[in-house]
Amino acid sequence: MQDWLAAGTLDDVWxxxxxxxxxAAVDVVLCNIDGEVHAYQDRCPHLANRLSDGKLRENILTCPAHEWVFDARTGKGVNPVDASLRRFPVRVDGDCILVRLGQVG
Ligand code: FES
Structure with a gap:
């Protein structure tokens, strides 16, 4: 079982x-949606561009490269609907954000 890794504090992601x-050499993007933090691999499933260079509006995360769109609460594709982000478990301890990577392929 892999450890929870410290990913910063709630002050880092308003x-x-x-x-x-x-x-641990994995790029991760944290999204704070309505006070709940979600973590995804920072790599678009289309052509691997960094999602953190894109836009987050409300709960919609848009990749900067070709504008694939994801629901930042779930990681599921909005357009296209059959895409999805690699999601990691998140725990908040006090104001510290902890992420468990598991197996990243
Ligand atoms: S790399 Fe993200 S939409 Fe193409």
């Missing part, structure tokens, strides 16, 4: 914002 971090 509500409605996203924040890129590198955890």
């Amino acid at each position: 509500e409605g914002e996203m924040h890129a971090v590198n955890l």
